[in-house]
Amino acid sequence: MNDNTIQRYVLTKRGKILVVALAMILIILPSLMLLSRVLIWNTPSNGSIDGSNAVLQSGADSSAPGLASEAAHGSQQDILNDNNTGPASINPSLAGPIAFDIDAGTMTFLYTPSLQSALDDETASLIGQLLTSPQNSNDSNIAVEIPQLPEDDTAVLTTVILNAFINYNVPLSDITFFVYQPEPDAETYEINISIK
16 A cells, blocks of 8 residues: 555644534533532432421521421412512511521521512521631531422522522532422422531
């Protein structure tokens, strides 16, 4: 075989762009899908988390563990009786903080997806205070326990929580979401945040 019969192929500019675009699609897209799946659907090895017992709630509110389930059972009636459905008319038993322990680095707040698309001001402010906890160090992680909700509600809730932490310059890599199975027919849910 003669060496002169071997042809050399040269990659054109259009070919180089195509190769780069293909490489980006094959690397970035699966990474983004994996990241979103981990953030939203990450569950601990034991399968589920009991939302009322998952976070230590010492000192802030002794009635907190039962409050969310009472609010969830009563929330449907409150919603039916309330003609004003705007953000200003949210009943305090359906949204807002119910437990806060800065020393332990924990907080719990109520969230009602049918009435909220943002955190109330008090909860957003307490997240900032929580970050001053002695539990928060350079090596700390933030665990956020959310209920298993329909995909749209989960997307809104996780975005709202992530935005609250972004406002305080917390890297997204420090935040891990855990999903727990809520009570059937619940409309108001406990969201637990702990710094570990």
